[in-house]
Amino acid sequence: xxxxxxxxxxxxxxxxxxxxxxxxxxxxxxxxxxxxxxxxxxxxxxxxxxxxxxxxxxxxxxxxxxxxxxxxxxxxxxxxxxxxxxxxxxxxxxxxxxxxxxxxxxxxxxxxxxxxxxxxxxxxxxxxxxxxxxxxxxxxxxxxxxxxxxxxxxxxxxxxxxxxxxxxxxxxxxxxxxxxxxxxxxxxxxxxxxxxxxxxxxxxxxxxxxxxxxxxxxxxxxxxxxxxxxxxxxxxxxxxxxxxxxxxxxxxxxxxxxxxxxxxxxxxxxxxxxxxxxxxxxxxxxxxxxx
Numbered sequence: 001x002x003x004x005x006x007x008x009x010x011x012x013x014x015x016x017x018x019x020x021x022x023x024x025x026x027x028x029x030x031x032x033x034x035x036x037x038x039x040x041x042x043x044x045x046x047x048x049x050x051x052x053x054x055x056x057x058x059x060x061x062x063x064x065x066x067x068x069x070x071x072x073x074x075x076x077x078x079x080x081x082x083x084x085x086x087x088x089x090x091x092x093x094x095x096x097x098x099x100x101x102x103x104x105x106x107x108x109x110x111x112x113x114x115x116x117x118x119x120x121x122x123x124x125x126x127x128x129x130x131x132x133x134x135x136x137x138x139x140x141x142x143x144x145x146x147x148x149x150x151x152x153x154x155x156x157x158x159x160x161x162x163x164x165x166x167x168x169x170x171x172x173x174x175x176x177x178x179x180x181x182x183x184x185x186x187x188x189x190x191x192x193x194x195x196x197x198x199x200x201x202x203x204x205x206x207x208x209x210x211x212x213x214x215x216x217x218x219x220x221x222x223x224x225x226x227x228x229x230x231x232x233x234x235x236x237x238x239x240x241x242x243x244x245x246x247x248x249x250x251x252x253x254x255x256x257x258x259x260x261x262x263x264x265x266x267x268x269x270x271x272x273x274x275x276x277x278x279x280x281x282x283x284x285x286x287x288x289x290x291x
Contacts, residue, residue: 041193043212043224044231045081045200051148053084053171056234066101066157066166075100076153076168079132081205081232085171088206091142096209097153097168098237100130107154108135110172116150126155131243132213143174175204193224200228213242 058076066075079096080086086095095108103126110120120141126133135153143149154167177185181202188194196211212228215221226238 041197041220041224043193043197043200043208043228045205045208045228046203048081048083048085048203051083051085051171054169056080056084056168056170058166058168066104066155066164073100074098075166076155077234077237078153078168078170079209079229079234079237080170085148085173086205087173087175087203088143089175089177089204090206091174092137092139093143093172093174093206094137094210095135095151095153095170095172096213096242097133097135098131098240099126099133099155101155101157101166102126102128102130105156106133107152107156109152109154110137110141111150111152113148113150119149127243129243131240132237134213134242134244143172145174145176148173177202177204193220196224196228216242 056078057074077098078084078086079098086093106124106126108122108124109118111118120138122135133153149172150169151172152167152169154165156162156165158164181198185195185198188198192211192215196208199208199211208228212221212225216225226235229235229238
């Protein structure tokens with residue numbers, strides 16, 4: 001056997017190098033996908049039909065104490081799809097609202113439509129820095145499936161002038177997934193980024209936002225969060241952090257207040273305060289702001 005049969009020509013060397021490079025790239029990509037199950041996952045919300053909900057930005061009466069700074073800047077914005085209908089598979093979802101207004105009292109209401117009837121009202125104080133406010137509804141609320149509800153986030157800007165209030169209004173709907181959709185989500189196990197993509201594909205806003213907004217420490221999730229908000233036309237709000245200020249108590253729904261004994265003290269709201277937060281007024285003081 002001649003040794004020249006094993007000689008490496010320049011052409012053979014080039015082919016071998018190209019093959020080795022492609023193998024390395026393939027292994028690298030596979031390893032990245034294993035380390036990050038949601039590698040290169042795109043999370044965009046599909047176009048949704050107009051369902052007659054109010055616009056996502058704030059409304060108000062006269063100018064007041066919340067109008068300092070740029071008069072054209074957005075003070076409140078619902079973090080919601082284009083049609084301002086927040087869909088969820090959870091009976092007690094979380095509402096996300098951007099607020100540039102700080103250190104003011106808020107009244108948050110959930111209500112039935114046609115006719116309008118309040119089913120939950122909460123009061124709390126905004127944190128001392130602008131950002132996206134996360135309001136978790138009480139577990140006792142239990143929204144009915146495939147029924148549209150309204151919600152209203154009202155900021156009291158002047159203590160004696162209610163027509164200066166700023167507010168944003170939206171719609172809320174609890175949806176039901178098919179068994180196949182539930183199976184698809186279950187099969188993803190801990191691959192949260194891929195789950196967010198599936199929830200978005202199924203038109204479920206709340207669960208998509210819950211996954212991405214609460215994983216901002218991971219650059220892949222942060223990128224997906226920006227892409228999600230861009231897909232519904234509010235990318236500029238992706239730069240703001242989520243303020244975990246407003247966890248409402250379970251026993252403060254209208255029904256529970258009806259069942260409570262007359263002598264019992266009013267249930268306080270649980271407020272999660274960031275470090276070095278200014279001391280918030282007690283519940284009695286907050287209630288008096290809206291009387």
